[in-house]
Amino acid sequence: xxxxxxxxxxxxxxxxxxxxxxxxxxxxxxxxxxxxxxxxxxxxxxxxxxxxxxxxxxxxxxxxxxxxxxxxxxxxxxxxxxxxxxxxxxxxxxxxxxxxxxxxxxxxxxxxxxxxxxxxxxxxxxxxxxxxxxxxxxxxxxxxxxxxxxxxxxxxxxxxxxxxxxxxxxxxxxxxxxxxxxxxxxxxxxxxxxxxxxxxxxxxxxxxxxxxxxxxxxxxxxxxxxxxxxxxxxxxxxxxxxxxxxxxxxxxxxxxxxxxxxxxxxxxxxxxxxxxxxxxxxxxxxxxxxxxxxxxxxxxxxxxxxxxxxxxxxxxxxxxxxxxxxxxxxxxxxxxxxxxxxxxxxxxxxxx
Amino acid sequence: xxxxxxxxxxxxxxxxxxxxxxxxxxxxxxxxxxxxxxxxxxxxxxxxxxxxxxxxxxxxxxxxxxxxxxxxxxxxxxxxxxxxxxxxxxxxxxxxxxxxxxxxxxxxxxxxxxxxxxxxxxxxxxxxxxxxxxxxxxxxxxxxxxxxxxxxxxxxxxxxxxxxxxxxxxxxxxxxxxxxxxxxxxxxxxxxxxxxxxxxxxxxxxxxxxxxxxxxxxxxxxxxxxxxxxxxxxxxxxxxxxxxxxxxxxxxxxxxxxxxxxxxxxxxxxxxxxxxxxxxxxxxxxxxxxxxxxxxxxxxxxxxxxxxxxxxxxxxxxxxxxxxxxxxxxxxxxxxxxxxxxxxxxxxxxxxxxxxxxxxxxxxxxxxx
Numbered sequence: 001x002x003x004x005x006x007x008x009x010x011x012x013x014x015x016x017x018x019x020x021x022x023x024x025x026x027x028x029x030x031x032x033x034x035x036x037x038x039x040x041x042x043x044x045x046x047x048x049x050x051x052x053x054x055x056x057x058x059x060x061x062x063x064x065x066x067x068x069x070x071x072x073x074x075x076x077x078x079x080x081x082x083x084x085x086x087x088x089x090x091x092x093x094x095x096x097x098x099x100x101x102x103x104x105x106x107x108x109x110x111x112x113x114x115x116x117x118x119x120x121x122x123x124x125x126x127x128x129x130x131x132x133x134x135x136x137x138x139x140x141x142x143x144x145x146x147x148x149x150x151x152x153x154x155x156x157x158x159x160x161x162x163x164x165x166x167x168x169x170x171x172x173x174x175x176x177x178x179x180x181x182x183x184x185x186x187x188x189x190x191x192x193x194x195x196x197x198x199x200x201x202x203x204x205x206x207x208x209x210x211x212x213x214x215x216x217x218x219x220x221x222x223x224x225x226x227x228x229x230x231x232x233x234x235x236x237x238x239x240x241x242x243x244x245x246x247x248x249x250x251x252x253x254x255x256x257x258x259x260x261x262x263x264x265x266x267x268x269x270x271x272x273x274x275x276x277x278x279x280x281x282x283x284x285x286x287x288x289x290x291x292x293x294x295x296x297x298x299x300x301x302x303x304x305x306x307x308x309x310x311x312x313x314x315x316x317x318x319x320x321x322x323x324x325x326x327x328x329x330x331x332x333x334x335x336x337x338x339x340x341x342x343x344x345x346x347x348x349x350x351x352x
Numbered sequence: 353x354x355x356x357x358x359x360x361x362x363x364x365x366x367x368x369x370x371x372x373x374x375x376x377x378x379x380x381x382x383x384x385x386x387x388x389x390x391x392x393x394x395x396x397x398x399x400x401x402x403x404x405x406x407x408x409x410x411x412x413x414x415x416x417x418x419x420x421x422x423x424x425x426x427x428x429x430x431x432x433x434x435x436x437x438x439x440x441x442x443x444x445x446x447x448x449x450x451x452x453x454x455x456x457x458x459x460x461x462x463x464x465x466x467x468x469x470x471x472x473x474x475x476x477x478x479x480x481x482x483x484x485x486x487x488x489x490x491x492x493x494x495x496x497x498x499x500x501x502x503x504x505x506x507x508x509x510x511x512x513x514x515x516x517x518x519x520x521x522x523x524x525x526x527x528x529x530x531x532x533x534x535x536x537x538x539x540x541x542x543x544x545x546x547x548x549x550x551x552x553x554x555x556x557x558x559x560x561x562x563x564x565x566x567x568x569x570x571x572x573x574x575x576x577x578x579x580x581x582x583x584x585x586x587x588x589x590x591x592x593x594x595x596x597x598x599x600x601x602x603x604x605x606x607x608x609x610x611x612x613x614x615x616x617x618x619x620x621x622x623x624x625x626x627x628x629x630x631x632x633x634x635x636x637x638x639x640x641x642x643x644x645x646x647x648x649x650x651x652x653x654x655x656x657x658x659x660x661x662x663x664x665x666x667x668x669x670x671x672x673x674x675x676x677x678x679x680x681x682x683x684x685x686x687x688x689x690x691x692x693x694x695x696x697x698x699x700x701x702x703x704x705x706x707x708x709x710x711x712x713x714x715x716x717x718x719x720x721x
Binding site for chain 2: 308
């Protein structure tokens with residue numbers, strides 16, 4: 001009958017369209033990644049990864065290293081860009097005696113108290129029972145003193161955070177499921193279970209919801225706009241912060257690449273983002289492929305995107321699975337999920 | 353049961369063809385990011401600069417006018433100013449169609465006399481190669497016009513000169529450029545109608561065939577290997593030159609982007625290639641509809657005439673440069689030519705080296721700690 005033919009063809013059309021979009025999302029037909037080198041590059045850490053990086057001043061960049069799904073404790077390392085790119089592991093004092101302390105360290109953020117000039121470091125960790133944010137004071141000479149642990153029943157599988165006050169921060173919920181198989185199903189399904197939470201010093205509340213695996217989060221130098229890298233949809237979003245710390249989305253830009261963590265240049269407002277240009281290579285649980293590395297620099301105008309540049313790209317041989325990048329002291333530091341950490345000279349940057 | 357299986361296989365086959373064609377068109381390549389190697393200056397504002405070549409001492413010659421009609425050979429002296437000037441032509445023939453729609457060019461220095469010659473493909477009333485002597489003070493003295501019945505009514509693209517009036521030339525399409533509708537259909541059909549001819553000073557013969565829109569062609573510094581951009585299949589090919597000047601394919605590497613003209617660095621052997629990254633946007637390559645498509649420059653490091661690394665040195669979404677068909681590196685300055693629009697010179701603030709390191713594992717731009 002004519003009717004059933006129309007229905008069949010329409011259903012088939014929808015199915016084929018879904019299949020095409022999914023295939024595009026995977027970057028299935030992409031394989032070759034061209035190199036882009038901003039200057040001479042050095043591999044400062046060969047493996048173990050450096051999922052998130054942040055510059056704390058004077059060319060010192062802190063990194064969370066050793067991330068593995070609910071894996072063993074990792075470490076906080078630092079590289080001194082003004083001192084021959086020397087890498088050191090930070091000693092921690094006053095730490096609790098839990099064996100799973102600092103398990104799978106993920107996103108990090110720092111906050112300087114304007115009154116006391118103390119610098120605090122917050123690290124998202126994934127021990128098996130629940131996600132925990134470990135809080136440290138960063139002391140000179142460079143060591144970490146453990147202060148407290150922050151948890152909240154609303155935290156499922158979190159990814160990155162940005163501190164806006166003492167123990168006050170915005171944090172991204174990457175996935176609802178913390179168990180590996182269900183997490184993978186959630187990722188492959190495309191369901192929008194992710195969101196952004198605000199922790200006010202005592203408890204967390206959701207300030208934005210319905211996103212597909214929101215990943216990196218950071219804030220404009222004037223503290224008015226919160227930037228979120230929604231990795232799942234390859235979209236960069238800007239949210240206006242209001243006086244009650246709620247968020248309202250003001251713009252979104254499709255980037256076409258798997259944007260991960262965001263660092264913000266305090267002088268220019270540029271965003272430096274580690275990204276995954278070929279989705280199937282970074283989520284591949286079957287073929288053991290080598291994921292490429294990429295760093296994009298997003299030039300901003302009035303806290304909105306004006307131009308996107310690629311500063312660095314590698315097929316994975318030197319930098320596999322780049323998740324974070326920052327620009328300091330004329331150099332670019334690139335961190336990866338579990339492989340290398342690379343420092344490159346940046347010989348040219350277009351003016352903002 | 354067998355019938356349903358056959359039907360399913362047939363549908364699967366058709367869907368696969370659709371998917372492959374869609375991939376080839378780069379339909380899902382929607383966002384192009386900028387890559388800038390250094391400060392850029394525009395040296396030519398319009399008219400295009402489809403092919404270019406460095407003839408020595410910082411002087412780069414351009415073939416212009418492919419999208420319009422009347423073409424010129426222009427030049428920029430990188431050691432002087434960054435403004436291009438038109439070369440005077442002496443002794444020109446009196447044909448109306450002389451210097452129409454200039455396309456690929458190639459220069460050759462006679463080892464015995466030291467004279468420099470320029471050969472330019474012109475889409476005149478028949479496909480012609482105009483031959484000039486390049487004289488001091490940047491004048492061109494017309495010598496002769498070369499045509500051949502085997503390619504006179506086709507669509508030739510680029511050439512590389514290997515001796516006095518001896519060259520390899522790429523035949524881009526079967527239909528001539530004045531029949532753009534048929535040329536576009538030929539391109540969209542993806543039929544392998546392209547060839548490489550060798551002209552021995554008297555006549556041309558096919559030395560490579562079954563190519564999909566062969567475009568840029570050049571030669572290794574040791575003159576042993578011919579490089580070809582098979583633009584339609586986004587593949588770079590290399591051929592060994594035999595003593596008879598026949599070509600034998602050595603290797604073929606898929607680059608995933610619409611590679612156009614090739615320039616070869618005489619010292620390092622690096623290939624510098626202008627490319628068009630989004631295939632479906634190329635349909636307006638001659639800028640008749642004013643569509644902007646992105647630009648790209650690749651630098652390919654070679655070791656023993658084989659690819660060792662591929663770098664993207666320049667990328668633009670079309671707002672600054674589009675239709676980037678040719679590029680070359682002259683002492684740290686990247687010169688970029690486009691089909692119908694501007695030509696630019698960008699500083700190369702950093703270029704990773706092309707020498708094998710002691711470890712033999714990492715490219716020279718990397719140092720393990």
